[in-house]
Amino acid sequence: MTQASATGLPSRRRHDREIIALALPAFGALVAEPLFILADSAIVGHLGTAQLAGLGVASALLTTAVSIFVFLAYATTAAVARRVGAGELGAAIRQGMDGIWLAILLGCAVIVAVLPTAPALIDLFGASDTAAPYAVTYLRISSLGIPPMLIVLAATGVLRGLQDTKTPLRVAVAGFVANAVLNVLLVYGLDLGIAGSAWGTVIAQCGMAAVYLVVVVRGARRHGASLRPDAAGIRASAQAGVPLLVRTLSLRAILMIATAVAARLGDADVAAHQIVLSLWSLLAFALDAIAIAGQAIIGRYLGAGDTDGARAACRRMVEWGIAVGIALGLLVVLARPLLLPMFTGDTAVWHAALPALLVVAVSQPLSGVVFVLDGVLMGAGDGPYLAWAMILTLAVFTPVALLVPSVGGGLTALWGAMTLMMTVRMATLWWRARSGHWLVTGAVR
Structure with missing residues (x-):
């Protein structure tokens, strides 16, 4: 075993313990x-x-x-x-x-x-x-x-x-x-x-x-x-929250547009979309837990001035996000025939939802990376970048989603657009993470 691997293993284990304890x-x-x-x-x-x-x-x-x-x-x-x-x-x-x-x-x-x-x-x-x-x-x-x-x-x-x-x-x-x-x-x-x-x-x-x-x-x-x-402190908290508010509103707009497009596809498709969206949101809880751990851990490392620790923790959490995403994707694939009867007995809804759920399953590792990096950059206090990145994602997603009813493909195509949305998010977040611009140290960003 090399010296790098010998020192890396205890580091990964330490990060694993921190991630599990918080997530x-x-x-x-x-x-x-x-x-x-x-x-x-x-x-x-x-x-x-x-x-x-x-x-x-x-x-x-x-x-x-x-x-x-x-x-x-x-x-x-x-x-x-x-x-x-x-x-x-x-x-x-x-x-x-x-x-x-x-x-x-x-x-x-x-x-x-x-x-x-x-x-x-x-x-x-x-x-x-x-x-x-x-x-x-x-x-x-x-x-x-x-x-x-x-x-x-x-x-x-x-x-x-x-x-x-x-x-x-x-x-x-x-x-x-x-x-x-x-x-x-x-x-x-x-x-x-x-x-x-x-x-x-x-x-x-x-x-x-x-x-x-x-x-x-x-x-x-x-x-x-x-x-x-403290008026100054409250004002500073509000200013720090504005970019994250923009990010959240942009994400909510994406979800609302997706539902509006599904409604134009027909009753069976919008019903199936509601089921798929509910399951997608449930899966997001598991990935969001890792993101929450990322917020706390990254903020602490940067506050202590430890950029190497922050980078190492980021890499390990990305690995966790991918691993959990793969596990969730496999779970969705295996459970698809069992999940839908829990929501409806309408076979038309089943036929619309089954392929869309497969798209969701395949995209879970991608979602794992997105959630983790989102949490890492939040923990770094990189709110302004997250706001602009989500606005860009909304701008890319909207025309693609609105074309679905005329182009065809039904609900599966719509969830393909949702996967495109997550791909754009991953690209913007990955670029930022690799750039190192988020590694601002000190008690206050």
């Missing part, structure tokens, strides 16, 4: 979060079709709002991890508090915007006359839970930056259990209907935010960090 709890927390909506749907579904339809419309709005503000977690993770790497724990928590104060301000602004406009928003999403009243009720009550939801995002970023993904997992699991119990008690026990479901979710979210705040406040007191709002 596994992160995966559990990611999976627990969508279970909130699933539990609500299962409980409200027994009230009637109109109530379930109303929940579906309101939940789509709430999910969109939360996904837009996910930069609160991403930007905070990178900033806090850099401070940790530099050995400045007090400053790390102080920077995390700036993100939490920003979350509170944004959450309150959303409440002010949603409460009076809820009926118009529900109407914009095309809710039926029977479902609309239930949707408005759920949206108005649930909007009160947006500030704690955003606090949870920002505080999760703080703990990830502190290299702690176990606490978010515990809080997510406890929140899911509390939400399910409260929903049953309020919907059926107190006969509050869909309003009870909304209140149950709000109470659970407030409880989760309270736990996070207790953890962060204790850390702040232990390290002498101020808890008071």
Whole structure:
């Protein structure tokens, strides 16, 4: 064995331990979060079709709002991890508090915007006359839970930056259990209907935010960090989040365009697209867990001024992304005949979805590289580049996707366009990773 391989093996093992220690709890927390909506749907579904339809419309709005503000977690993770790497724990928590104060301000602004406009928003999403009243009720009550939801995002970023993904997992699991119990008690026990479901979710979210705040406040007191709002710090957090907001909005636009194109292909194709997109999103949780580990690890290395460690960690995480992507792709290929009957008995939908799922399976290793490098550059605080790269990806994807109905190929061609989108993302991210321009060291980028 050469000296290089002898020193490389312990290094890979160290990176493996770090990645597993951070990624596994992160995966559990990611999976627990969508279970909130699933539990609500299962409980409200027994009230009637109109109530379930109303929940579906309101939940789509709430999910969109939360996904837009996910930069609160991403930007905070990178900033806090850099401070940790530099050995400045007090400053790390102080920077995390700036993100939490920003979350509170944004959450309150959303409440002010949603409460009076809820009926118009529900109407914009095309809710039926029977479902609309239930949707408005759920949206108005649930909007009160947006500030704690955003606090949870920002505080999760703080703990990830502190290299702690176990606490978010515990809080997510406890929140899911509390939400399910409260929903049953309020919907059926107190006969509050869909309003009870909304209140149950709000109470659970407030409880989760309270736990996070207790953890962060204790850390702040232990390290002498101020808890008071700092205008300059909040402004800096907002500025760091803007590029990631642009990135997220561009990605959401890609997904919306794909769904709109699928709708033009016919009912069977759009139904199949919804199934394929749901499975694609589920697979993304596993890959996103590695990306979250990347944000925390890369930020810490760069904060400590260790560019060699950052490069080595990046290479190892890319290898993990490819390996997990191959495993997920094989799983999809083997499980395709079993997955579709779980969603529908319509054979026309099966015929549309089966080849599209094969495209998804083949592209999973590619997706693994994309998710990992996305996380690495987020951890490096390279938000402006990520924003421009996603805008370029949107510009390439849009005309190709819009041509699918006229060119032909159906849903398979559309998911071919989605694979092209991921290929463009990989090319832009790979070029940036190889360039080394993201290797900016220090406590602050």
